[in-house]
Amino acid sequence: xxxxxxxxxxxxxxxxxxxxxxxxxxxxxxxxxxxxxxxxxxxxxxxxxxxxxxxxxxxxxxxxxxxxxxxxxxxxxxxxxxxxxxxxxxxxxxxxxxxxxxxxxxxxxxxxxxxxxxxxxxxxxxxxxxxxxxxxxxxxxxxxxxxxxxxxxxx
Amino acid sequence: xxxxxxxxxxxxxxxxxxxxxxxxxxxxxxxxxxxxxxxxxxxxxxxxxxxxxxxxxxxxxxxxxxxxxxxxxxxxxxxxxxxxxxxxxxxxxxxxxxxxxxxxxxxxxxxxxxxxxxxxxxxxxxxxxxxxxxxxxxxxxxxxxxxxxxxxxxxxxxxxxxxxxxxxxxxxxxxxxxxxxxxxxxxxxxxxxxxxxxxxxxxxxxxxxxxxxxxxxxxxxxxxxxxxxxxxxxxxxxxxxxxxxxxxxxxxxxxxxxxxxxxxxxxxxxxxxxxxxxxxxxxxxxxxxxxxxxxxxxxxxxxxxxxxxxxxxxxxxxxxxxxxxxxxxxxxxxxxxxxxxxxxxxxxxxxxxxxxxxxxxxxxxxxxxxxxxxxxxxxxx
Ligand SMILES: [Zn+2]
Numbered sequence: 001x002x003x004x005x006x007x008x009x010x011x012x013x014x015x016x017x018x019x020x021x022x023x024x025x026x027x028x029x030x031x032x033x034x035x036x037x038x039x040x041x042x043x044x045x046x047x048x049x050x051x052x053x054x055x056x057x058x059x060x061x062x063x064x065x066x067x068x069x070x071x072x073x074x075x076x077x078x079x080x081x082x083x084x085x086x087x088x089x090x091x092x093x094x095x096x097x098x099x100x101x102x103x104x105x106x107x108x109x110x111x112x113x114x115x116x117x118x119x120x121x122x123x124x125x126x127x128x129x130x131x132x133x134x135x136x137x138x139x140x141x142x143x144x145x146x147x148x149x150x151x152x153x154x155x
Numbered sequence: 156x157x158x159x160x161x162x163x164x165x166x167x168x169x170x171x172x173x174x175x176x177x178x179x180x181x182x183x184x185x186x187x188x189x190x191x192x193x194x195x196x197x198x199x200x201x202x203x204x205x206x207x208x209x210x211x212x213x214x215x216x217x218x219x220x221x222x223x224x225x226x227x228x229x230x231x232x233x234x235x236x237x238x239x240x241x242x243x244x245x246x247x248x249x250x251x252x253x254x255x256x257x258x259x260x261x262x263x264x265x266x267x268x269x270x271x272x273x274x275x276x277x278x279x280x281x282x283x284x285x286x287x288x289x290x291x292x293x294x295x296x297x298x299x300x301x302x303x304x305x306x307x308x309x310x311x312x313x314x315x316x317x318x319x320x321x322x323x324x325x326x327x328x329x330x331x332x333x334x335x336x337x338x339x340x341x342x343x344x345x346x347x348x349x350x351x352x353x354x355x356x357x358x359x360x361x362x363x364x365x366x367x368x369x370x371x372x373x374x375x376x377x378x379x380x381x382x383x384x385x386x387x388x389x390x391x392x393x394x395x396x397x398x399x400x401x402x403x404x405x406x407x408x409x410x411x412x413x414x415x416x417x418x419x420x421x422x423x424x425x426x427x428x429x430x431x432x433x434x435x436x437x438x439x440x441x442x443x444x445x446x447x448x449x450x451x452x453x454x455x456x457x458x459x460x461x462x463x464x465x466x467x468x469x470x471x472x473x474x475x476x477x478x479x480x481x482x483x484x485x486x487x488x489x490x491x492x493x494x495x496x497x498x499x500x501x502x503x504x505x506x507x508x509x510x511x512x513x514x515x516x517x518x519x520x521x522x523x524x525x526x527x528x529x530x531x532x533x534x535x536x
Contacts, residue, residue: 005175010174010175012174015213017213023281023282025282026282029282029283054398055397056280056282056283056284056395056397062393062398081301081397081401082297082298082300082301082304082396082401082402083297083300084289084293084294084296084297084300084348084349085296085348085349086292086293086296086347086348087345087346087347087348087349088345088346088347088348090272090288090290090292090293090347090348091270091272091273091276091290092272092273092275092276092288092289092290092293093288094286094287094288097288101288101293103287103289103293103297105297105301105396105397105401107397113395113397113398114396114397115283115397116283116284116287116289116396116397117287118287124349129300129301129304144286145282145283145284145286145287146286146287
C-alpha cells in the first residue's frame, strides 16, 4: 500500500503444524470397530423411536433427538449411492493408495444411512450409481474404519 | 422489527499469492477501504466481528490476531469461524440487539499458505472418515455425480458456468482469474476428480473483505446510500453425506424460503434482480439456483445456455465472476454481499447490471454445502 516497501523482497517463514493428537473413539464407535476387528461383522445402532438404523454409528438419532439404545447387524452388501474418482494425487490420499482412487457412498442392506469408504477391484469407468457392492475386510485389523479394506462390485 | 443496512464495503484484490501481505495487512486494507467507502473513521465503529478459520490460518484463535489491524482496540470484538456470510449474520444480529449501532465485519483467508487438500480433509469425521483421504474436491465430485445422475445434466452443460463466470471476471478489477475460455477449454483441462476438471473448480486464493452494518437509527447518517437487509436466514443439513440426499440441498431450499418470507417475497424469479452465489464448483451454481427456486430441478442449465444468467441477461448470476474467478475461503461469502451492495448502489463499474433494486447474496459453510446462508438486500427499506 505504501512506497516505503518498494523493492523489498518478500520473505517466507516456512513452518509445519504438527501437533500429536488423540481422538477417543467413544463407546459407540468402539463397539462398531471391535465388531469389525474381532468378528468381521458390521453392526449399527437403531433408534428406539423411529426405527432408523445409522451408519456410521452414532449415539443419538438426529431426527428424534433420543439416544439409540439397540444394536442390529446389517449386511456386508449394499447399494452405491454416489462415488468419486481421484485422478490427481491429492495430498489427502493415504500413501498406500494408488491412483485412480475411488470412493463410494454405500447404503448397506439393513441401514438407513450410507457410509463412505473406498471402492476397489473395479475399473473406475464401470462404477455406476445403484450398483451392488460388498465389503472386503482387511487381513490385518486394528479396530478402525480401515478394518474394512474396501467395497467391491457384487458379480 | 428494527432494520439494519450495509453502509460500507471494502475488498482487497483477490490473488493467488499475497506474499507481500500478512493476514493483518489484508485486514488493514479491506477495513480502510470499507471505512472510506462509508465515509467513516474507526471512531464511528462501535464493535467488530472478525471471521476466519484457525486451520486455514495455521494458528489458534486466528480471528483475534487481526483485531488491531481491524481497529478493534478497546472495542467489543467477537469472532466467527465459518463463511463470511455467517460473520455478517452475527453482525446483523448485533445491530438488531439494540446494543450496537455500527458493526464492522471482516472475513479473511489465504489459501496460498497451506495445503487445501489436507485442510479440507480435516473437515471429515476423524474417527470414521478422515483416514479415507477425501478432500473438498473429491467430496464435491461425489455430489456432482449424484446431481448429474439424478438430473441428466452433463459435464459439458455445467462447464458453461466456468465460461460465463471467468468471462464476467474480465470486467471485475478485484477478480483473480479473468479468462476468456470455451466449453472445450474446460473439457480439455486436467481431470482432478470425475466429473470435476481443473476449470470446474474455483482456484486457491488469498483475500479479505470488510463490510459495515448499521442500525436504522444511524444508517443514513454516513456517506453512502444504505443497502437494506430485507431477508436473511441460514439452514444446516446433516453432517454425514450418507444422511443427506447429496443430489439435492434441502438446507438451501429451506434457507431461501425463510429469507423470502422475511423479505415478503412471493415470486423470487420476478422480485430478485441479480444473484451472487457460492460457485465453488461449476455444478454448484446450477444446483444452488434450482434449490433457491430460480429454475426447476435439473433445468438451470437450459436457462444458462439461453444466456439468462449473463450480465445482460434476465437474471444475472455472479456478474463479478463469482468464486470461479477467486475463492478466498471464509471471505468468499462476504465478497458476495459486498458485490451485491456495489450493484444495488450502481457502483459495480464494468460489470454493473442494468436492473438492480433487489439482490441475493449466498454463502456456504461445510462440505458439499452442508449449511447455506441467504441474504436479500434491497435499495429500499
Ligand atoms: Zn429416531
